[in-house]
Amino acid sequence: MERPSARGTDGPGGGRVADAGVRIKARKRNITVALDPASFAEAILDIFEDTRQEELSLEQQLDAANKVIDNSDLDFSTYGDTLFEIIFMGGRLSAGVKVLEGEKLPDYLMGREATHEKLLPFVLLLQKIIRRRPFLIKSLENVLCKLIQSLEHFDKDGREKLGLATAMIFQQKLGVQPENVFEALMNSTLVSKGTSLDFFTMFAKDFLRQGSFDDLMLILKKGKVEDKLIELFPVSKRTPEHFNDHFEQAGLHKLVEHFKKKLSDIKLKELGKELAEMVAQEDDVDSVIDFVKAKSEEASLADSDIIRTIWTSVMDAVEWSPKNVQQNLNNAMRQVKKWAKLLGAICTKGKHEVLLIYAIQTYCYENTKLMKLFPQIVRTLYDADVLAEDTILYWYSKGQNQKGRQIFLRDIEPFVKWLEEAEEEEED
Numbered sequence: 540m541e542r543p544s545a546r547g548t549d550g551p552g553g554g555r556v557a558d559a560g561v562r563i564k565a566r567k568r569n570i571t572v573a574l575d576p577a578s579f580a581e582a583i584l585d586i587f588e589d590t591r592q593e594e595l596s597l598e599q600q601l602d603a604a605n606k607v608i609d610n611s612d613l614d615f616s617t618y619g620d621t622l623f624e625i626i627f628m629g630g631r632l633s634a635g636v637k638v639l640e641g642e643k644l645p646d647y648l649m650g651r652e653a654t655h656e657k658l659l660p661f662v663l664l665l666q667k668i669i670r671r672r673p674f675l676i677k678s679l680e681n682v683l684c685k686l687i688q689s690l691e692h693f694d695k696d697g698r699e700k701l702g703l704a705t706a707m708i709f710q711q712k713l714g715v716q717p718e719n720v721f722e723a724l725m726n727s728t729l730v731s732k733g734t735s736l737d738f739f740t741m742f743a744k745d746f747l748r749q750g751s752f753d754d755l756m757l758i759l760k761k762g763k764v765e766d767k768l769i770e771l772f773p774v775s776k777r778t779p780e781h782f783n784d785h786f787e788q789a790g791l792h793k794l795v796e797h798f799k800k801k802l803s804d805i806k807l808k809e810l811g812k813e814l815a816e817m818v819a820q821e822d823d824v825d826s827v828i829d830f831v832k833a834k835s836e837e838a839s840l841a842d843s844d845i846i847r848t849i850w851t852s853v854m855d856a857v858e859w860s861p862k863n864v865q866q867n868l869n870n871a872m873r874q875v876k877k878w879a880k881l882l883g884a885i886c887t888k889g890k891h892e893v894l895l896i897y898a899i900q901t902y903c904y905e906n907t908k909l910m911k912l913f914p915q916i917v918r919t920l921y922d923a924d925v926l927a928e929d930t931i932l933y934w935y936s937k938g939q940n941q942k943g944r945q946i947f948l949r950d951i952e953p954f955v956k957w958l959e960e961a962e963e964e965e966e967d
Contacts, residue, residue, distance in 0.1 A: 579618040580631040583608070584642050587625075597646065598660040605667050619678030622668075626661060627682060627704075636689045649686075653699040655707065655749070662707045669713050676714040683708065683715060684723040690734050698734075702741035709758055710750050717762030725770065736771045740789050752793045766801060768794075806838035807848055814852040818878070828884045835885075843894050849885060850898040853878045859908070868912060875916055879923035892930040895920075897940040904943035913943075914951040928958050 590603040608622075615622060624631055629647035630638035644650075648661040669676055686701055693701065708715055729735040746755050759765040769777050772785075779802060786795045810831070817827050835845050857874050860866045886892050899916055903909045920926045935955050938944065 576618055576621050576631060579613060580621050580625060581642070582611075582613055583622055583625050584630070584644065586611070587644055588642075591645070598663070601660050601664045602667075605664055608668070609671055615672055615675060615678075619672075619675045620681050622675070623665075623679050623682040626664065627686065632685070636686060636692045648704060649697060649700055651700065653696060653703055655703065655745075658700065658704055658707060662704065662711060665708065666711050666713060673714065679708075679713065680715045680719055684719055687720065687723040687738070688726055688729075690729055690738055691732065698738055699741055702738050703745045706742050706745035706749075709746065717758045717764075721759075721762035721764045725764075725767075730771060731773050733773055736773075736785070739768075739771050740786070740791070743791055743794065744789060747791075752797075756797065768798065803838070803840060803844065806834075807840055807844050810834050810838070810840070810845075811848045811852055814849065815855060818852050818856040824878065824880050828881055831881070831885060842891055843897075846885060846891060846894045847898045847901075849881065850895065850902060853881070854902060854906075854909075864908065867908060871909060871912055872915060872919065875919050876923070879920060879925050882920065883923065883925040886925060889927065889930055889933075892926050893934055893938075896926065896930070896934045896938070900938075900940050900944070900947060901942050903947070910943065910946065911950070913947050914954055917951060918954055928962065931955065932958060 586607045587600075587604050590600050590607060592600065595603070621631055625644060625647070627648045628636060628638055629644040629650060630641065633639050648658060651657040651661070665679060669679065683705065687705070690698055690701070705720065709717070724735050724739060726735065729738075743755060746758075756765065759768070764770075769779075769782050772781060779798075782798055783795050786792075786798075813834075814827070814831065817830065831845070831849065834840075853874060854871065857867075857870050859870070882895060886895050896917065899913065903913045903916070917926060917931060921928070921931060932955065935948065935951065
């Protein structure tokens, strides 16, 4: 039984007129609603063929075709995958990326040059289709994942096109779920051949030409691969050195820095966990010093991170009483005195000492029960030769950490005046 036509309305002189206002030359055949994938594909191909006119730009032709598609009675909920196969590859696909024999679009997304300008009309077509029929997002996602899983069947130029198209689809926020796309990319065969890594590199570079690094990171986070990018490398090359070298050469410096920061955070977290256990168990101070130095050198951690982690681990090991304030203060000062040697062994330069005061300042500010202890802690570490006089005076006059600074300056003022007077007496 024949169903309503999938084309536009009749125009004067027997032609067809799409809602875009473009006259479409009619073909001498009847387009009926498809009852199977082949018939659906034929109907879609007929629509694109009917709206193809040399005097129109590609964008105008695609817009006209979309208007006809929009007003058709075709079963998109059943054959949505077929629609996007035709837009991407020009025809209905069999296994992999092979187009079935038969009629094929002369102009389709993967047949264009690998430039943003050349692919944009097709990406905009995808956007218009999705806006009108949001339920087709899953079909678009299915086809995109299918093509990515078949990357080994594309040549280098084809992979570049697909990488650019994927980047543009995410830039246009078409609703495709990053997790499913990147899951397809993690195919073990593609990874082992280096295909996944090459594709991701092209995708990231293309995305950053139009989008921000923060947006890229958000996509990777939603795709649950932000912390798994190294798994795109073949097993033999899953090292920080290979990661950094590859993406530096690709010009993705921000990605390298982000990875270094993530790796540093992981190693810092491990250091803090092990150090906290050693402090809680009251291990020998000298052995703890050797452990911290070895870990810091091995992980290439920033001085500020190491010092902050040491201070936090030391103070978090204090047993705080929920009621006895004086006991808390006594326990805290005992802990500072006990581990002063560790702090002194790590803070061997003036800048290290300043970083230590910043760490103490932040910790006391964020743990209000210790705010009154700030001057005593600084004085104790001064007496233990961990903090030098010059360091304390520098922090007092030029310190950059603003957390509770005005309160701490007021509280420590008597001690600072004593230091200044002692310095004047020595000069005299």
